[in-house]
Amino acid sequence: MLAVRPKKTVSMLTRDRVRLDADVYYPDAEGEFPVLLMRQPYGRAIASTVVYAHPTWYAARGYIVVIQDVRGRGTSEGEFKLFVHEIEDGEDTVNWAANLPGSNGKVGMYGFSYQGMTQLYAAAAKPPALKTICPAMVAYNLYSDxxxxxxxxxxxxxxxxxxxxxxxxxxxxGDVAAHYTLYAAAQDISVYDRVPSLNECLRKFAPNAFYHEWLEHSQDDDYWQEISPQCYLQHVDLPMFHIGGWFDTYLRGTLRLYKDMAERSQYRQQLLVGPWAHLPWSRKVGAVDYGLEAVSPVDEMQVRWFDLFLKGLDTGLEAESPIRWFEMGANMWHTLPIISKSNQKSYFLSSTGLASIREDSGMLSESCPESYASDVFVHDPWRPVPALGGHAVVPAGSFERSQIDCRTDVLTYTTAPLVTDLHLAGEVMAEIWCSADTPSHDLCAVVSEVHPNGSVYNLTQGYIHVPSGQDRPLKMSLQATCVCIRKGNALRLSLSAACFPAYPMNPGTGSPLGSTRLMDAQVVTLRVECGGDRASRLLLPVVDLG
Incomplete structure (x- = not known):
């Protein structure tokens, strides 16, 4: 372990002569060292310590650590435009960092969320000094991830x-009034504005914010293609350490990036997925404590990764499985040779027609019911089904949700108590025959574990926005998961037409997003069909992890 010198604040100029500021942490030792670079928009003093060890921890292990404010953030000059300058600025920064005093010319990058995205954009420029990246919780396609x-x-x-x-x-x-108002809004985000998906505070104090553009581009059009990393990384090949969480809102992007790189890369692609939300990465997520094993191993693993690819040390990583998943319920890590490609196992919905009234009416079973049945339920915009846990709301994670499943605007379908442990690892899908009496409707699907005492804890969920009038089942992708449901417990699928405020309430009008006033939202009557030739089903990635 090395001593660490007091941090230095240093600056560089981009190719268009914009000054970017960074804090640099040096080991207090002779010699040359690799550089670890993080580029972030939240003020470099934070250095993503909400999930990572402080930069001094990495510096003590023989690295020069650079934490930089991206353009227009912190004390860096220029105008901040979301993702617009990160390719060129990232390339310039990597080249600058490689030539810092004491650098051995090799650069690695780390960070999560926006700091993960800046790694992907920098990699897109293929600067020779950038030898490896560790993107955590990122989007590959900004629109869908x-x-x-x-x-x-x-x-x-x-x-x-x-x-x-x-x-x-x-x-x-230095806008005191705007900062105070926005800060107050961040503590209690109001989603009950005149138009629920708009926000009067943002409209007043940030009229040019990217948020308004995102609402306008509700389809996966050229706007998204021009700014998504997926469009720039097709000819990039680097060793990457991919990090995700089962309750992270960006897990879709982490898994898509890993799969794409693993299929075509000549270098090691490593994947770690813990039982975490976007932050923090700790043993307790939501209302569930996953035990000491769930505490983040990321810092230690990153040092081993960087020691291998930046120092050329044999850390034993290459002899280990590239995939490490945390199995919730069993509360242990599994190393897998590949992402499980096992057959999806179908659990079919059946009902007496009262799945919104009685929890013993809707059933999940492995056999498809021969007789047809349907359940009808009503979505009232005055009292939408609330979001609770999962990956798309704050706080995220697993919570006891029996009070939501008892609502009459929620359909529940439950298996008999399991006679053996059920292990799930991978992607979860649902095919639901669902129709509505309005031009558009939404459907939310939540998979939960039901305990003998009646408590219900969510495991994974999915959401879909669809036009009505389709005579085919809705195919829904739920968040990937890895979980053990213990014998004696049951599995449940809950269906609703809202999950608010994780997603906007669908007003039922078919109008573009952000154009319908709350008072014009319609009551929506929905029908879910099951059995016969309209068999709705849940498809689960059942595996043997025993």
Missing amino acids: WVYEGGAFCLQTNLGWAIQLAAESARIQ
């Missing part, structure tokens, strides 16, 4: 982030 899910706008996460960035912009500009 970050901003929208199943065609539905991710309201609470996008709105909360937009307000946070707008407040930081107001602070930098």
Whole structure:
């Protein structure tokens, strides 16, 4: 372990002569060292310590650590435009960092969320000094991995982030009134504005915020293609350490990036997925404590990773499985040779027609019911089904949700108590025959574990925004998961037409997002069909992890 010198604040100029500021942490030792670079928009003093060890911890292990404010953030000059300058600025920064005094010319990058995205954009430029990256909790396709899910706008996460960035912009500009108002809004985000997906605070104090553009581009059009990492990384090949969480809102992007790179890369691609939300990465997520094993191993694993690819040390990583998943319920890590490609196992919905009234009416079973049945339920915009836990709302994680399943605007379908442990690892799908009496409707699917005492804890969920009038089952992708449901417990699928404020309430009018006033939202009657030739089913990735 090395001593660490007091941090230095240093600056560089981009190719268009914009000054970017960074804090640099040096080991207090002779010799040359690799550089670890993090580029972030929240003020470099934070250094993502909400999930990572402080930069001094990495510096003590023989690295020069650089934490930089991206353009227009912190004390760096220029105008902050979301993701616009990160390729060129990232390349310039990597080249500058490689030539810092004491550098051995090799650079690695780390960080999560926006700090993960800056790694992908820097890698897109292919600077020779950048030898490896460790992107955590990122979007590969910004539209489908970050901003929208199943065609539905991710309201609470996008709105909360937009307000946070707008407040930081107001602070930098010295706008006291705007900063105070936005800060107050961030503590209690109001989603009950005149038009629920819009926000009067943002409209007033950040009229040019990216948030408004995101609402306007509700389809996966050229706007998203021009700014998504997926469009720039097709010819990039680096060793990457991918990090995700089962309750992280951006897990879709982490898994898509890993799968794409693993299929075509000549280098090691490593994947770690813990039982975490976007933050923090700790043993307790939501209302569930996953034990000491769930505490983040990321810092130690990153040092081993960087020691291998930046120092050329044999850390034993290459002899280990590239995939490490945490199995919730069993509360242990599994190393897998590949992502499980096992056959999806179908659990079919059946009902007496009272699945919104009685929890013993809707059933899940492995056999398809021969007789047809349907359940009808009503979505009232005055009292939408609330979001509770999962990956798309704050706080995220697993919570006791029996009070939601007891609502009459929620359908529940439950298995008999399991006679053996059930292990799930991978992607979860649902095919639901669902129709509505309005031009558009939404459907939310939540998979939960039901305990003998009646308590219910969510495991994974999915959401889809669809036009009505389709005579085919809705195919829904739920969040990937890895969980053990113990024998004696049961599995449940809950269906509703809202999950508010994780996603905006669908007003039922078929109008574009952000154009319908709350008072014009319609009551929606929905029908879910099952059995016969309209068999709705849940498809689960059942595996043998015993």
